[in-house]
Amino acid sequence: MSGDRFTEELREFLDAHPPPAARGFDAERRWQEVLHAEGWVAPHWPVEHGGRGASFREYAGYVLELARVRAPQPVNRVGINLAGPTLLAHGTSEQRDRYLAPILAATEIWCQLFSEPGAGSDLASLTTRARRAGSGEGWVIDGQKVWTSYASEARWGILLARTGPPGSGHRGLSYFVCDMKAPGIEVRPLRQMTGESEFSEVFLDGVELGADALVGAEGAGWAIAATTLAHERGTAFPLKEQVVQKVFLDDLLAWARERGGEITGMDRDRLARCVVDAEVFRFLNLAMLERLARGEEPGPESSLVKLHWSALSQRLHEAEITLWGAAGVAVAPGRDGTPPWREHLWSRAASIAGGTSEVQRNIVGERILGLPREPRP
Ligand SMILES: Cc1cc2nc3c(=O)[nH]c(=O)nc-3n(C[C@H](O)[C@H](O)[C@H](O)COP(=O)(O)OP(=O)(O)OC[C@H]3O[C@@H](n4cnc5c(N)ncnc54)[C@H](O)[C@@H]3O)c2cc1C
Numbered sequence: 256m257s258g259d260r261f262t263e264e265l266r267e268f269l270d271a272h273p274p275p276a277a278r279g280f281d282a283e284r285r286w287q288e289v290l291h292a293e294g295w296v297a298p299h300w301p302v303e304h305g306g307r308g309a310s311f312r313e314y315a316g317y318v319l320e321l322a323r324v325r326a327p328q329p330v331n332r333v334g335i336n337l338a339g340p341t342l343l344a345h346g347t348s349e350q351r352d353r354y355l356a357p358i359l360a361a362t363e364i365w366c367q368l369f370s371e372p373g374a375g376s377d378l379a380s381l382t383t384r385a386r387r388a389g390s391g392e393g394w395v396i397d398g399q400k401v402w403t404s405y406a407s408e409a410r411w412g413i414l415l416a417r418t419g420p421p422g423s424g425h426r427g428l429s430y431f432v433c434d435m436k437a438p439g440i441e442v443r444p445l446r447q448m449t450g451e452s453e454f455s456e457v458f459l460d461g462v463e464l465g466a467d468a469l470v471g472a473e474g475a476g477w478a479i480a481a482t483t484l485a486h487e488r489g490t491a492f493p494l495k496e497q498v499v500q501k502v503f504l505d506d507l508l509a510w511a512r513e514r515g516g517e518i519t520g521m522d523r524d525r526l527a528r529c530v531v532d533a534e535v536f537r538f539l540n541l542a543m544l545e546r547l548a549r550g551e552e553p554g555p556e557s558s559l560v561k562l563h564w565s566a567l568s569q570r571l572h573e574a575e576i577t578l579w580g581a582a583g584v585a586v587a588p589g590r591d592g593t594p595p596w597r598e599h600l601w602s603r604a605a606s607i608a609g610g611t612s613e614v615q616r617n618i619v620g621e622r623i624l625g626l627p628r629e630p631r632p
Pocket residue numbers: 366367368369370371372373374375376377401402403404405454604607608609610611612613614617
């Protein structure tokens with residue numbers, strides 16, 4: 256399909272189906288169903304798996320257009336953005352036929368079982384074990400995961416577990432599809448400072464998985480997880496966020512202008528800093544887009560993008576809450592229906608999720624600037 260035709264069809268679809276203002280699990284599920292009915296959940300996926308075979312440029316245009324019209328994200332984010340692309344790249348045809356269609360239809364929600372209490376930034380040190388079942392068929396999993404977003408709703412999880420001996424590092428890891436309804440799985444929701452419980456601890460105690468749960472070869476988990484993480488840190492997310500943050504900033508500036516003389520010098524400086532940061536973020540994204548359109552990998556530059564995004568989003572919400580003053584910490588909804596304090600508190604997660612800012616700075620220092628590596632234990 257030509258790029259122009261693709262954009263035209265997308266705009267026709269969005270005119271006929273204006274995105275809802277509501278957010279949250281149910282609203283996002285309904286929105287995904289609307290997208291799915293006309294094949295717009297993952298246009299960059301192959302046609303035979305429910306996509307439109309869109310090029311990277313078309314997909315980038317799609318992400319920007321949806322952000323521009325303030326569409327909510329589809330509910331099955333882990334499925335669409337992480338599990339699906341990983342199974343497309345490394346799964347068997349049976350796995351792709353079994354799992355991909357319900358991801359797009361949002362009939363089966365997915366979660367990501369990577370982080371553990373003792374393994375976050377240093378993911379390769381994880382200790383959840385996968386051993387072969389006594390029958391020789393299938394696997395038995397024991398261990399604990401943490402910060403698992405959507406675990407309470409999930410039907411399946413992408414699971415990284417150790418099949419090699421303890422201390423075997425990244426070479427001893429394998430990648431599985433984990434049945435979240437299997438006996439031995441306990442999901443304990445964690446309460447966040449926003450008062451919500453989006454993520455959970457997940458305990459795995461003698462969980463039996465079939466032989467067909469393994470993705471790729473035994474011991475190939477690290478390389479397969481790299482595909483998942485490249486999709487998590489790399490491509491579509493910052494593009495969407497570029498527009499989301501710009502829309503947020505424009506609204507904030509319009510609101511500040513209405514209040515005119517009430518805005519103090521310090522608040523003005525804060526807003527000016529956000530305008531500069533948003534522009535830098537846009538340029539970093541453009542450079543990344545060019546790179547990907549040339550068929551190159553996101554590379555260590557994706558850490559710069561992640562770092563800028565988290566700083567910008569935190570500064571924007573800080574600016575908003577300061578402009579609100581004491582009313583910003585009240586329970587009442589803010590300008591767009593969401594209490595400013597909720598967004599401000601949530602934005603603290605930006606510099607942790609998907610790789611902390613300290614770790615991104617290490618990557619920038621070592622791999623882009625060529626500084627000496629930090630000593631490893
Ligand atoms: C909102 C949210 C959702 C998440 N969802 C998921 C999910 O669905 N599935 C999942 O598997 N995980 C998820 N995570 C977990 C996330 O990937 C980890 O929190 C992140 O990788 C950091 O790991 P950690 O929390 O164990 O911190 P640690 O790695 O223990 O780090 C603690 C502190 O030490 C610093 N530090 C660590 N190593 C270094 C170093 N080498 N140099 C300098 N400083 C260092 C860190 O920057 C941090 O400040 C989520 C996290 C958040 C916040």
